[in-house]
Amino acid sequence: MRTCLAAAILLLGAAIARAEPAPGDPLPGRIxxxxxxxxxxxxxxxxxxTTFSSGTSVSFRNGGFQxxxxxxxxxxxxRRGDHVLICLVFIPAPCPPGxxxxxxxxxxxxxxxxxxxxxxSQHSCGGA
Incomplete structure (x- = not known):
């Protein structure tokens, strides 16, 4: 039993290590x-x-924007060059094609x- 548990822990650790975010990751595509x-x-x-009175924007090297x-x-x-973790939390639907x-x-x-x-984006899909 201990051998199986140890093997499972090693496999889980290897899976987590492979799933670690990297600075060059593409934007997440699934919620x-x-x-x-x-x-x-x-x-x-x-x-x-110059005072951010109109709001705030940020862009990322992987093409992301908020x-x-x-x-x-x-x-x-x-700051420019800061590493970030980006998580997709919502996808609007239904949206027009494209x-x-x-x-x-x-x-x-x-x-x-x-x-x-x-x-x-400033507007959701189908908006202005």
Whole structure:
């Protein structure tokens, strides 16, 4: 019995090690899956807004993007190059063919341990 338990623990440990997020992971595609990323840029929602009064945006090296109409301190306190964990928490449906907007991700900055939950677009699928 101990041999089986030890083997199961070793297999579980190996599976967890392989599932570890890496900075170059693609965006997760299924709800409640996560991947690693790196912050590429942080800025206001609208160009030219130096006070973030129009909201906040963040983009990632893997092509991900999140935006808010609010000033999000967790994003503003982040830096380019920070490693993050990005988890997909919502996919809108039904959506018109070819309109993939509106996915919501929870992102955790692994340097600050601050998190935020935001959509990938200002409008959900089928919106403006």
């Amino acid at each position: 409640l899956t996560c991947g690693g990323g790196v912050i590429a840029d942080i800025g206001p929602r609208l160009e030219g807004d 935006v808010s109409y609010d000033k999000v301190p967790a994003i503003i306190n982040s 309109d993939a907007r509106g996915k919501i991700y929870t992102t955790t900055n692994l340097r600050t341990l601050d998190s935020w939950t935001l959509p990938d």
